[in-house]
Amino acid sequence: MSKKLQGNGIWESSRMMLPQHRERIIENQKLHKKKTKPIIHEDEWELIFQNINLSLSEHESISVIIFGEYEYSEVNGVVTSVSQIQRKFKVESDCGFEWVDFNEIISVKVQ
Amino acid sequence: MLKKPRTVMLIDMQSFYASVEKAKVPKYKNEPLVVAGDPSRRSGIILAACPIAKSFGVETGEVLWQALQKCPEAVVVQPHMQEYIEVSSHITQIVESFTDLVECYSIDEMFADLTNSMHLFADNAVDMAKQIQQKIYNETGIYARAGIGENKILSKLCCDMIAKKIDGGVYYLRKDELSNFIWKQPIRKMWGIGSRMEKHLYKMGIITIGDLANTPLSKLRKKWGVNGEVIWRVANGLDDSPVTLTTHNQQREIGNGMTLPRDYSEARDIEVVLLDISTEVCRRARQKGYHGSVVSVGISGADFDIRTGFHRQMKLPDPTNITQEVFAIAKRLFYQNWNGLPVRRVGVSLSDLSDSNTYQISIFENSKEHLRAVDRVMDEIKDRFGEISILRASSLTSAGQAMDRAAKIGGHYR
Known part of the structure; x- marks a missing residue:
């Protein structure tokens, strides 16, 4: 059967949309997905520090969830150094290393 | 299980471009105003005319000088497309405060599915439409009309053929009212029928929308294939397409x-x-x-x-x-x-x-x-x-x- 008679086909084949308008709509929809940063409980912080410590001293592999406005991202690897002055720590994996800010962490788990 | 009937609304902005311009410059409120493209180029046609200008006989799509002959005192404004897009998306956001299911159909029309959020705002769809209409007017100064039905086709037919014509601009078209309100109208008034299609249908003896609805589907399919079925479905108010959010993504x-x-x-x-x-x-x-x-x-x-x-x-x-x-x-x-x-x-x-x-x-x-x-x-x-x-x-x-x-x-x- 033709696409016109299925799903939303009848409307999609007939509508008039300016490309600039379409882009605006997609941009708007993105706003709905915008997240605010969760407040992390003291107990959770304790767990985070514990796991970072464990990884640093025992070379345990950890997975860090990092806050993003639209999407959280994940970094996996071993913590090789912690900078208390700059408030960040270095996660090394096979594909390189990454500095993670303490402010951006959502959670740290031992793998 | 019997499926709960849906409540779908089509919201349409009255002379959208002209209304945006009028809302921007309040002193034009009681004057005829037209939005027209550059007269030195082919785009020099009327893109939108406010209701006052329309009362002089000005029509959308005619050449500027023709419109000015009918209505010499009209205020002519150049279009500001980016602004219209902004206002349109503002209106989408207003409607989104009533339901999350909003689908833009063009710059001045959008579908909204009220089925599952109506109980939060009103007892019936007409009340809710009035609230939406009022909110749009308060925030943008634009008069919106709303056709409501149990699917998108019915809401579109209702908006084009009833809601736009009546005071208040809101109407709920029940499916069993189709034969009373819609079927007696000439075929040309129906969404999706242009002048060429009209001529072909006349030759088949189809004059009103009711005639089309009662024509056997096989006859229309044989003549126009898929498009024949589309107009038949429209005439009968049959449509199961959803109000979707992802329609513009792909x-x-x-x-x-x-x-x-x-x-x-x-x-x-x-x-x-x-x-x-x-x-x-x-x-x-x-x-x-x-x-x-x-x-x-x-x-x-x-x-x-x-x-x-x-x-x-x-x-x-x-x-x-x-x-x-x-x-x-x-x-x-x-x-x-x-x-x-x-x-x-x-x-x-x-x-x-x-x-x-x-x-x-x-x-x-x-x-x-x-x-x-x-x-x-x-x-x-x-x-x-x-x-x-x-x-x-x-x-x-x-x-x-x-x-x-x-x-x-x-x-x-x-």
């Missing part, structure tokens, strides 16, 4: 078309336009990370009464978004199909899109990387310094349209 085609400021009859002038449009299409494809393997070209002849022109496409062995490649194909299609008559409208599009991050390197053509580099550099310069900071020399000839297009949306000034 891009199937990237294309641009334009009506030329004058009729072009020289092949090399048309070539220049083809290159300008190909450049634009390819740039958009690159921005979005797509490449396409079907290039299509559409040309319409200058005489609108006797339609000439063509729409042809060609499948490429490898997908591309390289300006020069797309242009070469477009040029080939043009020369193969052009009948030599003057041209009014040109369009180029790229479809069958796929992700451009991976592509096959060709053994035989080693100039591709060079062409990609040219495009990349042009893109970077345009990103930093604006769309007309770098152009091909041909765009600067009298036939070129790149400069003009950069200042416009949908053929009208931003």
Whole structure:
């Protein structure tokens, strides 16, 4: 059967949309997905520090969830150094290393 | 299990462009106002006329001077397309405060599915529509009309044929009322029926929408195939399409078309336009990370009464978004199909899109990387310094349209 008679086909084949308008709509929809940063409980912080410590001293592999406005991202690897002055720590994996800010962490788990 | 009937609403803004302009300048409130394109070019037509101007007989789509003969005191305003898009998306956000299911159908129409959020705001759909209407008016100064029905077709028919015509501008069309309110109307009034279709239907003895609804489907299918079934479904108010949010996300085609400021009859002038449009299409494809393997070209002849022109496409062995490649194909299609008559409208599009991050390197053509580099550099310069900071020399000839297009949306000034 033709696409016109299925799903939303009848409307999609007939509508008039300016490309600039379409882009605006997609941009708007993105706003709905915008997240605010969760407040992390003291107990959770304790767990985070514990796991970072464990990884640093025992070379345990950890997975860090990092806050993003639209999407959280994940970094996996071993913590090789912690900078208390700059408030960040270095996660090394096979594909390189990454500095993670303490402010951006959502959670740290031992793998 | 019996499915709960849906409540779908089509919200339509009254003379949208004109209303936006009026809301912006309150002193025009009681004066006739029209929004018209540049009279020195073909776009010099009435894009929107406010209700006062319409009462003088001004119609959308007529040439500016004709409108001014009917209504000499009309205030003429140039279109501001970017503003209309902003206002439209503001209205979408207002409607989204009532339901999360909102689908834009055009710049001034949107569908909203109220089925599951109505109980939060009102006891019935008409009340809720009035609330939405009031909120839109309060925030933007635009009068919205709403047709409500149990599916999208019914809401559209209801809005076009009832809600727009009555005081208050809100109506709920029950399906069993279809025969009373809609079927007696002439076929031309129905959504999706143009003057040509009307003529064909007259020849079959179909005069009213009711006649169409009661025509056996097989007869219409045989004559027009899918399109026959579409108009039959519309006439009978049958539609199960959902109000979807993702409908705009997926891009199937990237294309641009334009009506030329004058009729072009020289092949090399048309070539220049083809290159300008190909450049634009390819740039958009690159921005979005797509490449396409079907290039299509559409040309319409200058005489609108006797339609000439063509729409042809060609499948490429490898997908591309390289300006020069797309242009070469477009040029080939043009020369193969052009009948030599003057041209009014040109369009180029790229479809069958796929992700451009991976592509096959060709053994035989080693100039591709060079062409990609040219495009990349042009893109970077345009990103930093604006769309007309770098152009091909041909765009600067009298036939070129790149400069003009950069200042416009949908053929009208931003």
